Every structure is written in structure tokens, then in C-alpha cells.
Amino acid sequence: DQQVKQNSPSLSVQEGRISILNCDYTNSMFDYFLWYKKYPAEGPTFLISISSIKDKNEDGRFTVFLNKSAKHLSLHIVPSQPGDSAVYFCAASASGSARQLTFGSGTQLTVLP
Amino acid sequence: DGGITQSPKYLFRKEGQNVTLSCEQNLNHDAMYWYRQDPGQGLRLIYYSQIVNDFQKGDIAEGYSVSREKKESFPLTVTSAQKNPTAFYLCASRRSTGVSYGYTFGSGTRLTVV
Numbered sequence: 542d543q544q545v546k547q548n549s550p551s552l553s554v555q556e557g558r559i560s561i562l563n564c565d566y567t568n569s570m571f572d573y574f575l576w577y578k579k580y581p582a583e584g585p586t587f588l589i590s591i592s593s594i595k596d597k598n599e600d601g602r603f604t605v606f607l608n609k610s611a612k613h614l615s616l617h618i619v620p621s622q623p624g625d626s627a628v629y630f631c632a633a634s635a636s637g638s639a640r641q642l643t644f645g646s647g648t649q650l651t652v653l654p
Numbered sequence: 655d656g657g658i659t660q661s662p663k664y665l666f667r668k669e670g671q672n673v674t675l676s677c678e679q680n681l682n683h684d685a686m687y688w689y690r691q692d693p694g695q696g697l698r699l700i701y702y703s704q705i706v707n708d709f710q711k712g713d714i715a716e717g718y719s720v721s722r723e724k725k726e727s728f729p730l731t732v733t734s735a736q737k738n739p740t741a742f743y744l745c746a747s748r749r750s751t752g753v754s755y756g757y758t759f760g761s762g763t764r765l766t767v768v
Binding site: 575585630640642644 | 658660663685687689694695696697698699702712742744746748756757758759760761762764
């Protein structure tokens with residue numbers, strides 16, 4: 542039973558264009574969401590997060606949108622750069638759960654020069 | 655610089671042997687976690703510990719064991735009972751207080767059974 546789903550295993554985007562990565566969740570107790578970026582043979586690195594009391598959080602080229610009613614979040618990268626090519630994981634946590642992170646299966650983003 | 659160190663980066667194990675993966679952090683984080691990554695799958699939680707001398711099973715704990723004798727260290731033993739141990743293993747830690755609920759990850763250990 543996957544509580545966090547990333548339905549697109551891969552995405553290719555032209556350099557300079559917008560990348561949109563999507564994530565859906567089923568557990569209504571999740572109240573904090575994060576995006577991680579991962580290169581091969583390395584640990585994930587934190588990218589951006591959003592609390593359930595907000596619907597948007599922005600950090601430079603990265604913006605995360607949260608639609609609580611649809612249980613959906615998305616990560617927008619504008620403009621996309623070749624160095625953004627990596628696997629992106631969506632993660633969620635709930636209060637009272639030791640703040641464990643539940644991860645999606647990841648989306649491989651390839652930014653084409 | 656503070657961080658999490660996982661060693662070794664690559665590890666080979668013969669079938670039927672136990673092997674221990676090291677995870678050390680100097681971030682003064684209370685909570686530590688072990689995840690496993692397989693191709694095409696997300697990160698699955700093996701074990702976690704919120705405090706010294708206490709740990710809890712995650713979603714896929716069978717065939718694994720851990721200890722948390724020191725705040726800085728959370729080693730993972732992959733036992734011979736783990737049927738499919740070849741994977742990429744990630745250790746993470748987190749502060750227990752503050753507004754950030756994100757983890758800091760180590761660089762991982764690639765375990766291959768030969």
C-alpha cells in the first residue's frame with residue numbers, strides 16, 4: 542500500500558524550459574512534505590519542503606505547490622538546467638509518527654541541452 | 655563540517671555471511687534511520703531509533719538488526735536471513751526539535767552478495 546506515489550518514473554525536458562514533477566499521497570495525516578534530489582551512488586539531498594498550512598513555497602528556481610483537497614503536490618523547476626538531471630523523491634511525514642518520512646518511488650529527470 | 659559518514663561505500667558479501675554497515679553522525683541528531691533503495695523503488699524504512707538504546711522496526715526489518723549504544727552511531731547488520739540483501743543502503747539522521755522535519759542522509763553503501 543503505497544502512501545506516497547510518483548506515477549511518472551521518468552521525465553525529459555529541454556534546457557531552459559519548466560520541469561514539473563508530480564506526487565500524490567493517500568494519508569490525510571501527512572502534514573509536512575519534502576522533495577529530495579539524488580544522484581547515482583550518492584545519498585539524497587534536501588531540496589525544498591512545505592507545511593500543510595501553506596499551498597506554495599518558493600526557493601530560487603524551485604517551487605513546491607500543495608493541493609490538500611486533491612492530496613497532490615508538485616515541484617516546478619524554472620528554468621531547468623542540465624545539472625538538475627537526477628532522481629527526485631517526494632516524501633511526507635505526519636505528526637506523532639516519530640516524523641518518519643515516507644518516500645515515493647522517484648522520478649528520473651533528464652534535462653536535455 | 656557536520657555530517658553523516660557511511661562506510662564502506664562498496665561491500666561484497668558471500669551468501670550465508672552476516673555483514674555490518676557503519677553509520678556515524680556528528681550532527682548531534684537524536685533520531686537515526688536506515689533505508690534501503692532498490693531499482694525502480696522508493697526508499698523503504700528498515701529500522702529507526704529516536705534515542706540511545708532504543709530502536710523500532712520499519713517496514714522491511716526482517717533479516718536485519720541494529721544497535722544504538724551511542725548517539726553518534728547506528729550500525730546495521732545484514733544477516734544471512736535476509737533473502738535478497740543486494741541493494742543500496744542509506745543512513746539518515748534528524749533533529750528531534752525545531753521546525754525542520756527533514757533528514758540528512760549519508761552517501762550510502764552498495765552491498766552486493768556474491
